[in-house]
Amino acid sequence: MNLDALVAAHSDQWRRLDELSRRRRLTGGQADELLDLYQQVSTHLSLIRTGEADPTLVRHLSTILSRARVTLAGQTSSTWSDLGGFFLRTFPAALYRLRRWWLLTLALNVLAAFLVAWWTIEHPQVYTSMMTREEINAYVGTDFENYYREFPHHEFATLVWVNNAWVAAQAIVFGVLGFPVVYVLWQNTMGLGIVGALMASHDRASLFFGMILPHGLLELTAVFVAGGAGLWLFWSWIDPGPRPRAVAFAEAGRTVIAIALGLVAVLLVSGLIEGFVTPSGLPTAARILIGVLAEAAFFAYVFVVGRRAFRAGATGDVSRTAVGDAAPMAG
Known part of the structure; x- marks a missing residue:
């Protein structure tokens, strides 16, 4: 040649x-x-x-x-319209679709946190066995509040964003096995309840809620959404319905991934609040109001935008074209 x-x-x-x-x-x-x-x-x-x-x-x-x-x-590329479609249809529809799972998870964990706090107040040996008297006085007196102020705002916001995203990721990934999701949630809930009891026992409840609520409402809601999504993923292969178990699990997995991606943005917002609002010099009532407004905005996003997208046919899964053909199933 x-x-x-x-x-x-x-x-x-x-x-x-x-x-x-x-x-x-x-x-x-x-x-x-x-x-x-x-x-x-x-x-x-x-x-x-x-x-x-x-x-x-x-x-x-x-x-x-x-x-x-x-x-x-047929190459596809990420565009602003794709991003807009994700946050206006895919993500909110997935949140709305799984609302019963994460709302129940949220309710049970909030109840558990209060029960842990009540038990710890009645049994102070829970924290006295873990900390010395000097450590308790230091934590209640300065360390708890200083935790939110010892780093520059932008560094602290990034730190908590990464940490919370990691906790949420664990709650979702462990959904494959089920029980580890409960363990991750319990660890966070128990820690929250014990710290709250410790602060309340030393007449520092107002400081505790004043520092936790501005960012914690949205942050903990995001973690509970991740936990509920992880448990739903686990249930998808326990009870797949008329679909083959692998098909049900794959569909649930794609929806859970959409939730995981969307929660990155939600946790970014809570991280910014924790980094810039929580340690700020604003009055406590103003800081808490910002947290309440952020939480209200999230619920409005789910139950207004999400419900509309869900009723329009969005489920949080990728499009039929992207999934490909599926074998017919009875039922």
């Missing part, structure tokens, strides 16, 4: 294929031309590889063909 003759004869076709594969939109005729050129250049590459292949030319044609293959397959 004369490689130079092949290059001279077909270089125009290679350039044309490269040009078409870089276009974001093609007409019907251009799409047909792209397919024809793809087949022809694939043949050229096979011929070159069977002879004395030039590595540089092989790499060049392979790159062109790879780009053309992506174009032919």
Whole structure:
């Protein structure tokens, strides 16, 4: 095979294929031309590889063909409209769809936190066995409040955002097994109840709620949403209904991933509140009001935007086209 003759004869076709594969939109005729050129250049590459292949030319044609293959397959790219669709349809619909799971999780954990706090107040040995008298006085007197003020605001906001995202991620990922979700939630709830009891026992309840509520309402709601989603994921393969277990679990997994991605934004908001509002010099009532408004905005997002999206057919899962064909099922 004369490689130079092949290059001279077909270089125009290679350039044309490269040009078409870089276009974001093609007409019907251009799409047909792209397919024809793809087949022809694939043949050229096979011929070159069977002879004395030039590595540089092989790499060049392979790159062109790879780009053309992506174009032919219907490449999608992230756009602002895609992002808007996620936050106006996919994420809120998923939250609304799973509302019973995370609302029940929220209610049970809030109740558990108050029960733990009550028990700890009645049995102070719960914290005296873990901390010395000096440690307790330091924590109640300065350490609890200083925790929110010892770092620069932007660093602290980033720190708590990453930490809370990690806790939420654990609650979701452990949904594969079920019980670990309960353990993660219990650890957080128990810690919250014990700290609240410790502060209340030393007449510092107003400081506790003044520092926790501004960011904690939204932050804990996000964690409970993650926990509820994780438990729903677990239940999807325990009771798949008429669908094969693998299909039910895959669908639930995609919806839970959408929730996980959306919670990153929710936790970013709570992290910003914790980093900039909680330690600020604003009056306690103003800081708590900001937290209440953020929580109210989240519930409005779920029960107004989410309900509308859900009733319009969104479920939190990806589109049917993205999922692909499914085998028919009885029932």
